[in-house]
Amino acid sequence: MDKHAKISGQIKPYEHHRARMLISCPDGPGIVATVSRFLYEHGANIVQSDQYTMDPEGGMFFMRIEFDLDQLEDRIDSLKRDFAEIADKFQMEWNIFQLSHKKKLAIFVSKEDHCLVELLWQWQAGDLDADISMVVSNHPDMKEYVESFGIPYYHIPVTPDTKREAEQKQLEIVNGKVDLIVLARYMQIVSPALIQPYRNRIINIHHSFLPAFVGGKPYAQAYDRGVKIIGATAHYVTEELDGGPIIEQDVQRVSHRDDVAELKRIGRTIERVVLARAVKWHIEDRILVHQNKTVVFN
Amino acid sequence: MDKHAKISGQIKPYEHHRARMLISCPDGPGIVATVSRFLYEHGANIVQSDQYTMDPEGGMFFMRIEFDLDQLEDRIDSLKRDFAEIADKFQMEWNIFQLSHKKKLAIFVSKEDHCLVELLWQWQAGDLDADISMVVSNHPDMKEYVESFGIPYYHIPVTPDTKREAEQKQLEIVNGKVDLIVLARYMQIVSPALIQPYRNRIINIHHSFLPAFVGGKPYAQAYDRGVKIIGATAHYVTEELDGGPIIEQDVQRVSHRDDVAELKRIGRTIERVVLARAVKWHIEDRILVHQNKTVVFN
Amino acid sequence: MDKHAKISGQIKPYEHHRARMLISCPDGPGIVATVSRFLYEHGANIVQSDQYTMDPEGGMFFMRIEFDLDQLEDRIDSLKRDFAEIADKFQMEWNIFQLSHKKKLAIFVSKEDHCLVELLWQWQAGDLDADISMVVSNHPDMKEYVESFGIPYYHIPVTPDTKREAEQKQLEIVNGKVDLIVLARYMQIVSPALIQPYRNRIINIHHSFLPAFVGGKPYAQAYDRGVKIIGATAHYVTEELDGGPIIEQDVQRVSHRDDVAELKRIGRTIERVVLARAVKWHIEDRILVHQNKTVVFN
Amino acid sequence: MDKHAKISGQIKPYEHHRARMLISCPDGPGIVATVSRFLYEHGANIVQSDQYTMDPEGGMFFMRIEFDLDQLEDRIDSLKRDFAEIADKFQMEWNIFQLSHKKKLAIFVSKEDHCLVELLWQWQAGDLDADISMVVSNHPDMKEYVESFGIPYYHIPVTPDTKREAEQKQLEIVNGKVDLIVLARYMQIVSPALIQPYRNRIINIHHSFLPAFVGGKPYAQAYDRGVKIIGATAHYVTEELDGGPIIEQDVQRVSHRDDVAELKRIGRTIERVVLARAVKWHIEDRILVHQNKTVVFN
Incomplete structure (x- = not known):
């Protein structure tokens, strides 16, 4: 039917250079500083960011960052490779999702x-x-x-x-x-x-x-x-x-x-x-x- | 403290001649007609009434009636006595509460x-x-x-x-x-x-x-x-x-x-x-x- | 499409003998008694009833009654004719809707x-x-x-x-x-x-x-x-x-x-x-x- | 009355070294990285953080950070003085509130x-x-x-x-x-x-x-x-x-x-x-x- 599927699944222009990062790890000093510095140094601009620490003393840290990065498609692999080091250090479970890749x-x-x-x-x-x-x-x-x-x-x-x-x-x-x-x-x-x-x-x-x-x-x-x-x-x-x-x-x-x-x-x-x-x-x-x-x- | 209990429990003028009747009984024809006729013939004026039949086929009937009756205090006993006959016929559980009698x-x-x-x-x-x-x-x-x-x-x-x-x-x-x-x-x-x-x-x-x-x-x-x-x-x-x-x-x-x-x-x-x-x-x-x-x- | 309209608009068996009455009129004594007696004497059984009086002193009275009446289709016209007299007396605006007549x-x-x-x-x-x-x-x-x-x-x-x-x-x-x-x-x-x-x-x-x-x-x-x-x-x-x-x-x-x-x-x-x-x-x-x-x- | 004021306004132990920072400024790259790095280098540990960018293109950036810092009372003045430079650079409106200072x-x-x-x-x-x-x-x-x-x-x-x-x-x-x-x-x-x-x-x-x-x-x-x-x-x-x-x-x-x-x-x-x-x-x-x-x- 012609009527259906009119918008969903279509990639909007800004989505080509936008991604979301999800992070969970044990809480500790320097996580936000490190992650945000990493993104900054890679040329990314944070559009939205949420964090939450469950049980401040020795608890878990959760983060969701939405960011823009020019030429994301070309740079996503190296970005992930570089980030793996940080993730390793903080024992992160993490994921980066590109908005152009519809689920x-x-x-x-x-x-x-x-x-x-x-x-x-x-x-x-x-x-x-x-x-x-x-x-x-x-x-x-x-x-x-x-x-x-x-x-x-x-x-x-x-x-x-x-x-x-x-x-x-x-x-x-x-x-x-x-x-x-x-x-x-x-x-x-x-x-x-x-x-x-x-x-x-x-x-x-x-x-x-x-x-x-x-x-x-x-x-x-x-x-x-x-x-x-x-x-x-x-x-x-x-x-x-x-x-x-x-x-x-x-x-x-x-x-x-x-x-x-x-x-x-x-x-x-x-x-x-x-x-x-x-x-x-x-x-x-x-x-x-x-x-x-x-x-x-x- | 002077401040407290400023209104609750005080009897407002209209409450002297107002009462509420609660009825539960097996459903059947003529209940509403009988009850409302009874009240009408006793000079009562129905102010609010709610009814509900649970499961229309062979179910239970519930009714709440708020009514005004002049000289209620004097007439409540005979009203109750008269109503008992109706209640008996329809196997009602029932109660009449006077608004002037605060709970x-x-x-x-x-x-x-x-x-x-x-x-x-x-x-x-x-x-x-x-x-x-x-x-x-x-x-x-x-x-x-x-x-x-x-x-x-x-x-x-x-x-x-x-x-x-x-x-x-x-x-x-x-x-x-x-x-x-x-x-x-x-x-x-x-x-x-x-x-x-x-x-x-x-x-x-x-x-x-x-x-x-x-x-x-x-x-x-x-x-x-x-x-x-x-x-x-x-x-x-x-x-x-x-x-x-x-x-x-x-x-x-x-x-x-x-x-x-x-x-x-x-x-x-x-x-x-x-x-x-x-x-x-x-x-x-x-x-x-x-x-x-x-x-x-x- | 075969899929659609599977239930809505179909008449269920009980709906052939069920109707709803809506009444608005100036409040006064005896309305409920009269209406419920009318229905009772015409052989109708009240399934659900709601009433509400807006502003008890000299206000308006509203009523919705759902009732069953055998052979409703044959008797609806005479029922309405008979009710018109009551309606007249109490200055009612009223309507009876048969459930078998889908809107x-x-x-x-x-x-x-x-x-x-x-x-x-x-x-x-x-x-x-x-x-x-x-x-x-x-x-x-x-x-x-x-x-x-x-x-x-x-x-x-x-x-x-x-x-x-x-x-x-x-x-x-x-x-x-x-x-x-x-x-x-x-x-x-x-x-x-x-x-x-x-x-x-x-x-x-x-x-x-x-x-x-x-x-x-x-x-x-x-x-x-x-x-x-x-x-x-x-x-x-x-x-x-x-x-x-x-x-x-x-x-x-x-x-x-x-x-x-x-x-x-x-x-x-x-x-x-x-x-x-x-x-x-x-x-x-x-x-x-x-x-x-x-x-x-x- | 002895009963009242039993908890509110009392300072809990952890509150002596906890503060909250509120920031509003025009959005731009590097804000989060800079702020979180600043706190990290001053020995603060972020407990909770929220950010929001209103209208991603040329919009406003808002941030709330709750952090722990040992000896906060002694260090708050120098912390504020140091932060003023960052705030200046990003045209921030900002404030730091100590939890031990009840409003x-x-x-x-x-x-x-x-x-x-x-x-x-x-x-x-x-x-x-x-x-x-x-x-x-x-x-x-x-x-x-x-x-x-x-x-x-x-x-x-x-x-x-x-x-x-x-x-x-x-x-x-x-x-x-x-x-x-x-x-x-x-x-x-x-x-x-x-x-x-x-x-x-x-x-x-x-x-x-x-x-x-x-x-x-x-x-x-x-x-x-x-x-x-x-x-x-x-x-x-x-x-x-x-x-x-x-x-x-x-x-x-x-x-x-x-x-x-x-x-x-x-x-x-x-x-x-x-x-x-x-x-x-x-x-x-x-x-x-x-x-x-x-x-x-x-």
């Missing part, structure tokens, strides 16, 4: 389409500045819709018998080809074989309640308890089910007038908004992970 | 004073229209402060050895003398002997998280998981710890920059706001309870 | 598509239970997209020279054929000739700020003043530009980090959520208007 | 006490880490209450005749003795003679509506229009009435059920929360002002 996304979806539709809408509206490389699903339902955006759709059925095979197939399709996997209400447990190469690069969304309800039918439980607030949580996927680092959460007020169907409807709206925000922040390199916690510079 | 409150508190201070402040500002009859505490700390409002302060220490005795003493002090008990960060488990006569008339406040954290030090756990939202829940106390019907909840956004102390500080502010709202709604007869759930007409 | 919507749109896309998405997800009869636009841009849902698209260009003609054409297309007109970022002033027959049946959405900014480029002004909150307002259209009764408002926090483009992006998200809520409430007959104010029973 | 506050109040009470409560709870040096009022009402905290209370009546005299008296009392003036519902216009020496150091609070209502009785107007959201704005005071840089805003949902009195009550709660947040951020040196806009590093 490639795979969206995993099952039957519920609200999160997928929201991501595609924000993407075509220019609000999710990435390439959506593929949609992977264990159901064929959304094929026509997704392909109308010009996006490949891989239907990989998952049954108890074919689960291992299906996971193998998923891995082949995505591995090395995408930078981020978004589980947009994908109702299968993701295999550790996929989690490992995509550590802190798989985002999941699930509903959340105050308080939490253990066991099945959480919306029915929430209704029976008469909760006044329901919410959703976007997090990175770890081997512990729904236990990974939280990226974003939001809630909405409900009342006794909202029946289970209405609670679910409201839940869907929160889920799509929260997931889209988490994906946006990841795409914009705003998230650093330490242990089981995120630092989000937004 | 009497006991506030239970331990060492943390933020909820107590908020309630006293809203009370003296005229926002909690009730009588605060007493404050009960297992610590002496707030004695001077509470008494400066002209409110009696009962210091009843609780130790493992004296727990039963203390509970007995509490019961003696409050029973029959107050209409509502507010646990304003009272850090002791309330005895079933107190819960029974005060079913749906003891309000507790506690912090809440998305997701919930089991075990001790919830704020530390929330910090370690990097939650983005913390909240508080006000509920009626039942024999199941923190498991009673939820009255009100609210939340606030937090970020990685908020350390455990700051999370606690924010938590305190949410707690006092949420508790005060729940108390206000109870005082205004806005809450009906069915099973483990509230219907709040606000 | 017909016309959506007006210009170039910005976020509100239109949200409405169509909620509609095809079954969350806006109405018929979308047509989309009217002064631009051809969204034609293909709208028609892919099987919805007729009327492109009526508006220029200073053709304005009157265009308005005449709009009126012909919609008048009598739709129940509600939604201005989904329609950037033309609507003609009084359209407002009159659609009094309280045209919903508009616009951005709102704390404080308001007079003059052009409000987002730029908001940025310059460093506002921390931006919002949107959905209201019924009156002859006074953006001055009609407010239906719904919502806001989102922003910070100095959000530039004008980001403020606009956030504004778009609030607009689509707020507009969709207002449309939903209108479709569900939850809104009564008195003077320049709405009573929303939600 | 001194004057609170101005009229008859409405909700904001004053909230500030005093947060202060005595240890949440507003400052010295409250005095309360100034054009009414005597709060004298006893304020003095019970051990805080001096200056009653300076203001009448049309004595206005100039009163302003002169205010200036004498506060000038040079306090660092921040908080207008906690002070219902007099502040004299330019006071604004000038306290530029960006006088915080005011006022209610805000969506949309704004011009003229008197804004709550009545908001009620008549049926607004669904009311809010409050805290801002620095400038010569333009209520037109200064916005520090913080917040809102709460209201409905048609809230009459004018209830709207005012809700408004009071928002006002005290928003004002307290703004004061806290100022005390913690989180706010930079550029033109008519704040950058808040929170």
Whole structure:
């Protein structure tokens, strides 16, 4: 459809010479001075910078720097090589992302389409500045819709018998080809074989309640308890089910007038908004992970 | 202090002839017609009315009516007697509250004073229209402060050895003398002997998280998981710890920059706001309870 | 597209015998008794009821009743005829809406598509239970997209020279054929000739700020003043530009980090959520208007 | 009262060697490198740092750095002297605040006490880490209450005749003795003679509506229009009435059920929360002002 993909994924002129650097390391004197001097001496101009020290005494230091550098494409390799020395000295985990290299996304979806539709809408509206490389699903339902955006759709059925095979197939399709996997209400447990190469690069969304309800039918439980607030949580996927680092959460007020169907409807709206925000922040390199916690510079 | 108690608890002229009726019963045809006809024929004028049917097919019906009736004080007894027949026919649980009879409150508190201070402040500002009859505490700390409002302060220490005795003493002090008990960060488990006569008339406040954290030090756990939202829940106390019907909840956004102390500080502010709202709604007869759930007409 | 329109607009079995009654009249004794007795005697069972009295002394009374009545289709005419007598006596403005008669919507749109896309998405997800009869636009841009849902698209260009003609054409297309007109970022002033027959049946959405900014480029002004909150307002259209009764408002926090483009992006998200809520409430007959104010029973 | 002032204003051990630096200057290459190198070479360790560039091309640069430096008290003067050279080169506006020097506050109040009470409560709870040096009022009402905290209370009546005299008296009392003036519902216009020496150091609070209502009785107007959201704005005071840089805003949902009195009550709660947040951020040196806009590093 001509209409879609009007802006997202297109490189704006200034993006050719802009990059973002993410750094985590044990805190200590001289880090900021060293990094900023390094960039200055390499001709880079810092456009935005965020820092945060977790637990001042012997804690961790986190930094996000957005900078402009002329002829970035030609100089990025030597810049990285030079920086490796500094990184080594301060025991940094670090990364530099060029804005001209749009992140490639795979969206995993099952039957519920609200999160997928929201991501595609924000993407075509220019609000999710990435390439959506593929949609992977264990159901064929959304094929026509997704392909109308010009996006490949891989239907990989998952049954108890074919689960291992299906996971193998998923891995082949995505591995090395995408930078981020978004589980947009994908109702299968993701295999550790996929989690490992995509550590802190798989985002999941699930509903959340105050308080939490253990066991099945959480919306029915929430209704029976008469909760006044329901919410959703976007997090990175770890081997512990729904236990990974939280990226974003939001809630909405409900009342006794909202029946289970209405609670679910409201839940869907929160889920799509929260997931889209988490994906946006990841795409914009705003998230650093330490242990089981995120630092989000937004 | 002259300053305090300037409005709350004073009877405004219109309140002498105003009352509120709360009704719960199995749904069925003719309830509203019968109740409104009854009031009309007794000369009452309905000022406000809320109804709600939970689960239309074979569900429960809830109603709150605020009405004016001349010479209410003289006619309330016969009104109640007459209504009992209707109530019987429809298997109603019901109650009529006169606005000139201000509810009497006991506030239970331990060492943390933020909820107590908020309630006293809203009370003296005229926002909690009730009588605060007493404050009960297992610590002496707030004695001077509470008494400066002209409110009696009962210091009843609780130790493992004296727990039963203390509970007995509490019961003696409050029973029959107050209409509502507010646990304003009272850090002791309330005895079933107190819960029974005060079913749906003891309000507790506690912090809440998305997701919930089991075990001790919830704020530390929330910090370690990097939650983005913390909240508080006000509920009626039942024999199941923190498991009673939820009255009100609210939340606030937090970020990685908020350390455990700051999370606690924010938590305190949410707690006092949420508790005060729940108390206000109870005082205004806005809450009906069915099973483990509230219907709040606000 | 097969995918779309999967639920919205379909009549569920219970809807054949369910209706909603909206009443506004001067307050006085016996209204509720009379109305509920009327329904009871006609065999109707009240499923939900809301009432509100604005200004108890000599004020206005508002009521929304949802009821079930067997063989509604056959009996609705006589029901209305009988009720007219009651209505007359109490000087009521009133209406009865059958749930089996889905409301017909016309959506007006210009170039910005976020509100239109949200409405169509909620509609095809079954969350806006109405018929979308047509989309009217002064631009051809969204034609293909709208028609892919099987919805007729009327492109009526508006220029200073053709304005009157265009308005005449709009009126012909919609008048009598739709129940509600939604201005989904329609950037033309609507003609009084359209407002009159659609009094309280045209919903508009616009951005709102704390404080308001007079003059052009409000987002730029908001940025310059460093506002921390931006919002949107959905209201019924009156002859006074953006001055009609407010239906719904919502806001989102922003910070100095959000530039004008980001403020606009956030504004778009609030607009689509707020507009969709207002449309939903209108479709569900939850809104009564008195003077320049709405009573929303939600 | 023994109870009060238990924590606020007390110097914690780590605060003796901690300071905060605020910098605004035209953006350009090398600023961060130079500042961080400067601190590093002077033996300071950066604990937290925030930067923001407004409008990357030729815009303004803002920085907040919190750092530890041994023997700060002895070295602060030479540190400042050395830094002045750097500041000069980059045309910086800058300031260094030692955490051991608690800010001194004057609170101005009229008859409405909700904001004053909230500030005093947060202060005595240890949440507003400052010295409250005095309360100034054009009414005597709060004298006893304020003095019970051990805080001096200056009653300076203001009448049309004595206005100039009163302003002169205010200036004498506060000038040079306090660092921040908080207008906690002070219902007099502040004299330019006071604004000038306290530029960006006088915080005011006022209610805000969506949309704004011009003229008197804004709550009545908001009620008549049926607004669904009311809010409050805290801002620095400038010569333009209520037109200064916005520090913080917040809102709460209201409905048609809230009459004018209830709207005012809700408004009071928002006002005290928003004002307290703004004061806290100022005390913690989180706010930079550029033109008519704040950058808040929170």
